[in-house]
Amino acid sequence: MSARAGIVVTGTEVLTGRVQDRNGPWLADRLLELGVDLAHITLCGDRPADIDAQLRFLAGQDLDLIITSGGLGPTADDMTVERVARFCGRELVLDTALEARINDIVTGLMARFPGVDAAAVRDANRKQALVPAGATVLDPVGTAPGVVVPGTPEVGPTIVVLPGPPRELQPMWSAAVATDAVRAAIAGRTEFRQETVRMFGLPESGLADTLRDAERDVTGFDRLEITTCLRRGELEIVTRFEPQDAAAYSELLAVLRDRHGREIYSEDGSSVDEQVAGLLTGRRLAVAESCTAGLLTARLTDRPGSSAYVAGGVAAYSNGAKTELLGVASGLIERFGAVSEPVAEAMAAGALQRFGADTAVAITGIAGPGGGTEDKPVGTVCFTVALAEDGSSARMLTRTSVLPGGRSDVRERSTTVAMHMLRRALLGEG
Amino acid sequence: MSARAGIVVTGTEVLTGRVQDRNGPWLADRLLELGVDLAHITLCGDRPADIDAQLRFLAGQDLDLIITSGGLGPTADDMTVERVARFCGRELVLDTALEARINDIVTGLMARFPGVDAAAVRDANRKQALVPAGATVLDPVGTAPGVVVPGTPEVGPTIVVLPGPPRELQPMWSAAVATDAVRAAIAGRTEFRQETVRMFGLPESGLADTLRDAERDVTGFDRLEITTCLRRGELEIVTRFEPQDAAAYSELLAVLRDRHGREIYSEDGSSVDEQVAGLLTGRRLAVAESCTAGLLTARLTDRPGSSAYVAGGVAAYSNGAKTELLGVASGLIERFGAVSEPVAEAMAAGALQRFGADTAVAITGIAGPGGGTEDKPVGTVCFTVALAEDGSSARMLTRTSVLPGGRSDVRERSTTVAMHMLRRALLGEG
Known part of the structure; x- marks a missing residue:
């Protein structure tokens, strides 16, 4: 029987959905890792x-650990430490060393806001130095310390x-x-x-099919807790098991490799971003x-x-910018359209030349909601990866995809497709 | 006193964060609309x-309404109706008309999966036609009906x-x-x-100070439910109140305007992105x-x-790119450094010229973790907004900030600072 935990997420902005809670899912992953x-x-x-x-509800659920997030700021609606202290029947005690540390942090921040009354701000922050008696203080990453109150x-x-x-929460959790x-x-x-295991280019139903066969063929399959998740256009397969079931996992992995060798790009948890960063060393x-307008450059940087390896990028949103900043011939745009493979290749060639680079990626597409035609519906995106070898003319890899979803989906997914094309090109896999 | 509600979201994939819960926030908005x-x-x-x-916990919280989501499917791990029936002390009764309707839906779906045993599927789906005695059935949108069990x-x-x-949930909620x-x-x-109310340029503790004074001075302050939230470098103050307390809110707003007139940029819920988009019409x-390398261009697009108003952008990560693509004199970079106000201004001037634009924003800074010096620590970022008026030389607004946090914070926060500078410049507020 493993230890059991509960999480309390406080904050009206989170409860009402104005801010999406990211702490619950993040802490859920950390708890999973800890078993x-x-x-x-x-x-x-x-x-x-x-x-x-x-707090009363969770304390009655036979738990070993409760984690709370939120409500540690200086304003009156921040009250978690006070409520937890009261719940545990512990007094709040001013930790003067902690108060001094918070004052230092706040004084530093205040330098940027000359109009604000620093003394009043320090008063507001004193509240954050009140700690339940017997609790362990977790050093602040922002201005708010955390506490651990022993059961x-x-x-x-x-x-x-x-x-x-x-x-702030993530480093303090460690x-x-x-x-x-x-x-x-x-x-x-x-x-x-x-x-x-991470894959790219396989539909979720194809994986479901493979997993059904694995259920029949892999000894000990039922002792593997497998979850699959479609994320950013990639498939992630997370398997959790007790150490004595490692052989069953090895068998499963062999089945996946056999069926989907080309689609698997990571077996060690590494992301495509990490792999591409490694492959770009020295380049x-x-x-x-065009349609992603900075999103891929931002992702790479x-x-x-x-x-060390990114020279820069051009977001050539208008046709004029494609011509002026990337040297794309305007006749090419007129003849094939801004969203076309010849224009993607000309953009990549222009990027190589203008930045004095040896590697280039170009993206031009229709993110929507407007701009689609029968021939080129919304979601049509052309990609080129160009690799210049030894001063000779560049090797070009070009493809066109029609990506699903709305405007942000198409833009986001385009960066993922580009990362995978870049990875395969740099590995020489075409 | 308004009606009170609670929401139970079931599902291991949601609890563990593999799938993000979208029903809680959506239902929260609907409940808010209903008061x-x-x-x-x-x-x-x-x-x-x-x-x-x-269910036991929520039933004890003086609520008028509990809404559950999830767990209505045909498989063994779907059990919400059964648990709710048991909790309410009601028997489960087979609704034969509902069973016939589910059978029709499922038979239609099965046509696409010829390999599946339709009879077995129908048996599995019979479970979904079991309804707590006295409950009202909500017609299925997928295959799963919902129920309303009266209090x-x-x-x-x-x-x-x-x-x-x-x-499925959203239409069934109506x-x-x-x-x-x-x-x-x-x-x-x-x-x-x-x-x-949204503000920019005020620390949270400065607002806490103002709210403490407002608590003393504003008649009916205690009937305002105020929540403050720091997000993307901005402060958001959301106030909820009954219509008869509108005067108290007006008094609070007057205090905020009086103290923080310059920092308030929105009183109608609009975001800075929406405002800037409006102000850019016709431009x-x-x-x-440089340090944000595409992030601001991506945010604007x-x-x-x-x-209609974004021509494009250059991510000039290397010094060579600043010179080659934006025409920044290399002497300027040598003399003042790549992160300097003269270089920011030259980048903006170059962007205006190269894109044939009338409005430009430039960002150059040190996002870290490396690259900081004593004079220019990590987080130092120079911004310029340039507005070209009637063919004459451009008006330049330039500032340097030292932004807190890690690499992503500095990059993200830089885009927010730039958006606000752009907003003020376009409003003629400097």
């Missing part, structure tokens, strides 16, 4: 009675209190897991292994985008260190 | 004990049971709202108004980006119809 069984997620607004009710037989589970912004209180709470867990990439 | 106060959303997996626990003094709230797929049981349950509702915009 902790997640039983409940509850969401409520910034109201004391509703927060109290959810007791009377109150129930250990409670981890984390801030709402994901970029600190929380390292505390004695959390380690003790989840000590009864079963160890699990989790493996991820110099330029991007030419999202990685630290990408300036 | 029904949403108190709790709870998520659990396909386990009878956990579903029962959530009773013993059990508590009225329970609406809906399927998981949003495209049918649910039209039933006598739901109308009676929410009859006690109060109408609410909701107003949104021609070009973007020059996210809106349908943006090709």
Whole structure:
């Protein structure tokens, strides 16, 4: 029997759907990795009675761990630490060292807002230095510290209190897991292994078919917990199993490789972005985008260190820009249309030349909602990858796809198609 | 006092975050429109004990209405109707007319899958025609009917049971709202108004300070439900109140305007992206980006119809690209550095000229994690907005900010700063 956990997500903006909760799913993944069984997620607004009710509910569900997110800011609607302290019957104590640390952080931030009364701001932030007696403080990543309140037989589970912004919550979760209180709470867990296979270019129903055959042929298939997920146009297969069932997973993997060798691009959890970054080492990439208008360049430069291999990109949204900035002959656009393979190739050639690059990607397509025709419906996108070898003329790989979905889907999916074309071209797989 | 509701979202794939729940937020919006106060959303997996626990919890929270989503399919892990019937102490009764309707739907679907045993499928689907005694059936949109179980003094709230797929749930919700049981349950509702104010350039703690003063000075402040949220570098203040408290909201708004007139950019819920799109009508915009490398261009072209005013952009990641594609003098980069106000201005001027545009934005900065110096730490970003008026030389607005956070934060936040600079420049506010 593994340890059991519940998550309380607070915040009226999350409850009402104005802000999408990203912490529940992220924490769910972390608990899965730890082999902790997640039983409940509850969401409520910034109201004391509703927060109290959810804590009471979860404490009665035979859980080892409760994690809360949100409500740690300086405003009056931030009240999670106070409610948790009250629930656990612990007094709030001012942690003066913590107060000094928050003051330092806030004073630094205030330098950018000269009109604001720094003393009043420090008062507002003092509240964030109040800690339940006996709790462990988690150092703030923003200005808000978290706390871990150890479980007791009377109150129930250990409670981890984390801030709402994901970029603060995520690093603080690692600190929380390292505390004695959390380690003790989840000590009864079963160890699990989790493996991820990623594919591109296979429909979900094709995989379903393969998995049905695997169910018949793989010994111990029923002890593998397999979940499949279609994400960003890629298929992800996550398998969770106890270490003694590793042989069953190996058999499953062999079936997948046998049937879908070309579509599998990752067996170690690596993303296509990571793989492309590695393959671009020592190269110099330029991007030419029309319908995606910067999205692929932004994706490629999202990685630290990408300036070593990304020279830049042109978002040539108008035909004039294609001609002026990428040297696409206007006659080519007139003859074949802006969304055409010859124009994609000319854009890639222009990007190579203008940026002095040896590798280029070009995308031109119709993202919609308008602009589609019978010949070229919305979702039609032409891609070219160009690789210049040893000063000779470039090798060009070009394809056209019709991508499903609305405007953002087509734009987003186009970047994924381009990443996979780039990966295969750089691997010499065409 | 308005009617109160809770939502139970079932499904292991939703609880574990593999599939994002879209029903909770959608139902939250519908409840808001009806003036029904949403108190709790709870998520659990396909386990009878956990579903029962959530129903028990919500029934004890003084609610008028519980809505469930998911768990209405034919397989063994679909059990919501059965759990709800048991919870309400009602027998499950086979609705033979409903069974016939489901059979018709399923027979039609099976035509596309010739290999499947239709009789077995029909048996599996019979389960979906079992209805709690006294409940109202909601016609299926897919194959799964929903039910409305009227509330009773013993059990508590009225329970609406809906399927998981949003495209089935959404039309069935309208049918649910039209039933006598739901109308009676929410009859006690109060109408609410909701107003949104958005600000840029104020820290959250500065707002906390103002709200504390407003609490003292605004008559009826305690009847305003105020939530504040920091998002994408902006502050959002959402206030919910009953119509008779509109005067209190007006007083609050007057205080906010008085203290933060310059920071408030929206009082009608509009986003900066919507406002900038409106202000760009009839203009021609070009973007020059270094550290954000396409992110701002992608954000501006996210809106349908943006090709009417966006000419394009250059992601000039390398110094060579700044010179070659934007005409930035290499001497300028050597003298002031690539991240400097003179280079930002030269990038904007180059974008105007190369794209034949009348409006340009340029961003050059250090997103990190490397590249920072003592003078220019990570997060230092220079912005220029250039407006060309009547063929004369362009008006330039330039500023430098040091933005907090990691690489993605700095990049993302830079696009928000640029949007606000663009907005103010186009409004002639400098």
